[in-house]
Amino acid sequence: MEQQGSSTSAGRGKAEKEFVKEITPQSVDYSQWYIDVVLKTELMDYAPVKGCMAIRPYGYAIWEKIQQLLDRRIKDTGHQNAYFPMFIPQELLQKEAAHVEGFAPEVALVTKGGGETLAEPLVVRPTSEAIICDFYSRWIQSWRDLPMLINQWCNVVRWEKVTRPFLRTSEFLWQEGHTCHRTEEEAEKEALLMLGVYKEFLETEMAIPVIAGRKTEREKFAGALRTYTVEALMRDGRALQAGTSHNLGQHFARVFDITFLDQDGTLKYVWQTSWGVSTRLIGALIMVHGDDRGLVLPPRIAPIQVVIVPIISKKAREEVLAAARRVAETLQQAGIRLKLDDREEYSPGWKFNEWEMKGVPLRLELGPRDLEAEQVIAVRRDSGAKEPLPWAELPRRLPQLLEELQGDLYKRALQFQQEHTRSGADYGEFLQVMERERGFFIASWCGREECELKAKEESKATIRCIPFDREMEHENCLVCGEKAAHVVYFARAY
RNA sequence: CGGGGCGUAGCGCAGCUUGGUAGCGCGCUUGGUUCGGGACCAAGAGGUCGCGGGUUCAAAUCCCGCCGCUCCGACCA
Known part of the structure; x- marks a missing residue:
């Protein structure tokens, strides 16, 4: 943005060149373009604390549209909103082993209050499974109390080392749904239902096409049985996890003792899900539709149409x-x-x-x-x-015109995604694609973590998901050549 | 957490090498003329030079430490 080309482009072509002097062109430096856009369009401003930001009125208006349109869908699928506390006794967070392990490094801890050292430190929620499960263990007694279908809109804190406005911040806004069910099937159905809601919402309202699928063991949520995801492709060819939905199984129910007396008179653990999308979606919106002049907002989400x-x-x-x-x-x-x-x-x-x-x-x-x-x-x-x-x-x-525009934005984004999705069985080609044009690379995978890790080390790309609606094209694992078990989407990710 | 760049008025920058009165453009205020792709004239306001310490008669400038932003890696929902 410092080089405004005022001297270099003074001759021909100046007229088209200099509409928006403040913004670095995407082709020059995509990251700088992104930063310029969020600052110059007054979506956010940096806070005095690292990784924190103010969401300014124009940015918050976009978040309010997201909330409004998604909240309706959450309620239409039978969920109610509630609010749970921001502070969680450290002991509660530590109950579920995988959960602690996953979140411990990025947890903010409150050790003093009112000038006195606290008897037990309080964790600032990085996510609310622990505190909500604590309540659920008391609220749920009978099969008649199920399903428990609750959502909350709130902020969460994860102490991040590398932060980027909207994409990864130490504090962010999101919604998190937390549900309990009688059976495994019902929980699985719920997790998939809400992933479907996210996909439909993103494509219909935000004009962002996504790939839906399941996360690998390595990439799944800390404490989940299975994690489902919708993945979007940004214009620099990197993927962004736009929303996740977890089947938590009975992991949390067992450690938090969430039991119910079933119809058959036996005491059982509930089956749980949780699912969320965050202010990260604003980042996706910017990167999927934006151009060298700045933001391009789909009419349905635009605060000003x-x-x-x-x-x-x-x-x-x-x-x-x-x-x-x-x-x-x-x-x-x-x-x-x-x-x-x-x-x-x-x-x-x-x-x-x-x-x-x-x-x-x-x-x-x-x-x-x-x-x-x-x-x-x-x-x-x-x-x-x-x-x-x-x-x-x-x-x-x-x-009409606004709807046409909405549709055209989606089509354009879908075309971009398709043009930047390759598939193949040649590992060398895969490495080259990830190094140069990036985008999605569809390949077969044997299912072993060592192949997943090897690919990551050598290409910096991760398995974004095991897609729902895609057949395997190649018999053998992209990495080791052994018999493949899954078809997967690889990409470098945010 | 490792490596690079940056931090001077709201924004973008110069000044630092060689210590001595803090500057420029845009923006802002007031008045006037303008308005079909970032208008013009005139007069103004605005700065603990990121923070802390040190050297010095004297520090934006030299030295040490810290903080923040940013890019590239590592880690990670």
């Missing part, structure tokens, strides 16, 4: 503003989230760039020339395509 920029000139100032206000009012009544940018201290050109950077899907220009024709000029953020629209048609046409 349409921005109206009146072209105010001296002669027609009042007429233009009045017309813009009328248009704004009709669109508001049509249920469109819009902003009328009638600030007079900024020029139209400045506003164009500003709102494009912020990813507003559609811009309507309304100037003196449009008064006569009773129209606006609609400009799409994704394609830049301009189209004159008569005022009378706006309430009907704009919702």
Whole structure:
């Protein structure tokens, strides 16, 4: 962003080059592009504490849309929201062996309160299985108390060494569902149901295509029986775990003593699940759709779907503003989230760039020339395509246009994902792909951890998942050549 | 946790080599003229030079320690 090309590109091509001077082009430095975007579009700001951030109003508005659209789905599938405490007695967290081992390195510990050393240190929740299981052991007595279907929206803390805004922060916001069931089958069904909800939500609302599948033993959640995941592909060819759903089996039930008296009169342990998505989704949104001018937001998630920029000139100032206000009012009544940018201290050109950077899907220009024709000029953020629209048609046409744009963003993202998904049985080719263009690499795997590790060491790529809907194409393991057991997606990941 | 880069006004940077009055552009404030792809003129405001210690008559500048951001690795849901 420091090199603005002001001297180098002063000659030809300057016009297209310099729309957004503040943002490093993706091709120059993708990581810097990402940082520039989150800061310049005011999604977040760094906090005085490492790995922490403020989510600014525009970023939080995106999170609120995610919450709103996902919360409805969580409730439609029978779950209720509740809230559990942030502090967990250390002893509780330590009950489940694999769970402690997984989280111990990144746990924040409170040892003092009110100026006195605490008798027992408190853990700041890195996830809430432990504290919720403690409650569940008391709340559940009978098979009639099942299923227990609870979700909570909250913050969690994981002391991270390497942090990146939204993608990996020491504190982040998420939702975590925690359910208890009578049978293993029912728990399994629940875990898969919620993974399906995530997939549908991501694809429908966020226009992010994902690969759904199961995690390997190595990659699964600390304490889970099985972990399911949806994986998205970013534009730099790296994968991002967008959501996970765990079948916890009876691991937690046994150590937290969550039992119920079944119909047959015997005492049984419950079968549990947990599942979550976080503010990381905002990072995915940025990296899947964004371009060199900044954010590109899918209309369904965009806090502002349409921005109206009146072209105010001296002669027609009042007429233009009045017309813009009328248009704004009709669109508001049509249920469109819009902003009328009638600030007079900024020029139209400045506003164009500003709102494009912020990813507003559609811009309507309304100037003196449009008064006569009773129209606006609609400009799409994704394609830049301009189209004159008569005022009378706006309430009907704009919702259509926004849906078209939503669909096009999904198609474009899906095409990118498909074009960056290779498959093969040649280990050398796999290494080369992971070194250069990256993306997904579909291959067969024998199922042994040593092959998984070897591939990781040599390619830096991990097995993202064992996909649900993909047949094995090759008989032999990509790494060792022995008989393969699974087809897997490899990728370098965030 | 290991290695590199960076930290001076809200943002981007110069000044540091060779110690001595803290500067530039953008932004901000006020007034005026403008407005179909980041307008222009004029007058202003704004800084514990990341933090702590040391050397010195004197430190943004030299030395030591720490913190933060960032990139590349290791680790990790």
